[in-house]
Amino acid sequence: MAIVDEQGRLFGRFNLLDALLILLIAGLVPLGYVSYVIFRTPLPRLTRVEPATINLDKVMRIKIRGEHLRPYMRVSVGTHQGVNFLFKDSSEADVELQGVPPGTYDVVLYDHTQERDRLPNAFTVAPSALPDAQLIVVGTFGNLTPDQARQVTAGMTIPGLGVVEAVGRPVPQVTRVFVRPGTVEVPIANAQMLPVTLRLGCYVRSSQGQPECVGGAVSIQPTTLMFLPTPLGTLPFQIDQVRGLQPLEPVRVTVRFSGNPGVLAQIKKGDADIGDVWNELAAGATVTDVAAANAGQRDVRLLVQAQRGTTSWTYGMSALRLGSAFQLRTAAYEVSGSVIELDPLPPSPNTASSPK
Template sequence: EERRVTGGSTLTAKLKVRGTGLRPMLRAMIDDVPALAFVFEDPHSADVLVGEVPAGAHDLILFDGVQEVARTRRAVTIQSERSPQLLALGVFAELHERTARSIAAIRLSSSLEIVKVGPQRPDANGRWQRDAEMRVQCDPDPAGEGCVVGGFLLNAPRPPTLWLAVPSGEVVSFAVNELLPNTPPQFVTARVRLASAPEPLALVRVGDRDDILDERAATVIAVGSRHATDVDVTIRAGLDQSRDGRVYRGRAFKAGAPFRLSTDRYVLEGVVLEVGETRQGESK
């Protein structure tokens, strides 16, 4: 479906009308919604430009001034546009221990589903927290701002905190940290050079995994030559396709691009040296 702005209105469809006796001064309605334009071609052909019309089957009506001259019943069918789904990564925080234990992969509502949970861990206040990945169904967003759930814009500059009812019956907070596409990633192997002081570099081991629950997480599968200030590693990571090329966690992933690997033991910065072939949807 092509969506363009025409005279301040959104064009959602163009209909071809064929018949006899068509005239340039006719105007069109889709039920009680005026068409954006009636584009006359010849007495046997015209186009009707359609703006925002509710989903469902509608009559196409032609008027000459205020007089109805033709009507085709249920000639226009507008299908509801399904809003996108995203993966929201974040943390359930300030939990009672019993509540933390009860959180599991489960559908919470028609628009929210917990798909993965991490281990529970204590916080500094004597409560518990638990990382989670949720699949969210974005609400219809006529303003085109992004993914809105329950009135909260998830891709706002400062991600929101959602309040959700969990299986225990309690209402708890879920702080959104990151959004990812709800599409299968493209798995690649790549060589990366990590640079730092010798002590953090000495911690790098095969099996180290980037600190996200999602299957895209970069994992070290081989450690190469070590030097005083850098080490070369081979990683496997899940990439997504964007308008600007392939990305890892929203950042460009190609030779020369910066790369960050954060685990529970260290945080290291580096650069991508080489990217291997793509394997669609293979996580192993």
């Protein structure tokens, strides 16, 4: 039998052109597979995180190990996205994390558009070695309508953080913005802010060796702007004053102020110390009596809302004791002096008797 007959069929059964086409296709399939294996872009993969557990800190740095990593990728732990992705090579990158609370998290790798890999429960932020704490924080809720301001009352809870203990009177909205070396007041049109006193829970962490209390992922400090969950939705809250939990007690203080006689002459009975920023709920001091000025000096009697510390009274986050510095700041003037009388004196700290 002829291999190709008169009709162009192979072995009398297959059309020659069809057979050649089938052979060509059969050859292209393995060739395409080999090309795919050789030239395809491999998918990135995570293998581990170092360290797998880290103590809570303001800034935490971890190392990502993996395969086929690329410079444009990013990493998150849970829903907390890394600040950066410092690519070293296809198997290693460094990631900086901020504001991640204690807990165990999935580590997720992303490219420009989508999730590429995930390590379940691969990273743990350990809580601070110090116990949780509470602070009294005086500040203002902002960006309120008149109706919202009326709904903020003592006893309102801040889920996961604390409770409102006192409420003042609403005033026009002003936000203090940090501009080195100080702050600038920025008025906000058609909004109110409401002075409140909050009892906030926080945890203590070490920031470059300095202990600080953190609530809502931010350090609790005067001027700090927080965003707090409330029954009215998320509200901005700017801190004016931070105190301990000790009750405020009236302390009678005599301060000898020194300075320009014209400035000292401005001091009068009833003047109130407003501190760095005025808030009607903040602990303050009021002038109760003023002596005559004498050679650039003037003795002034004040009633101070102070707290008992372990070794002294505390006012304005500073020790209040005989000889300590004292500033009186009002809307009209600011004077400095030193404490010369204090009533009552704070009790002496308890000391253990020395062994005999």
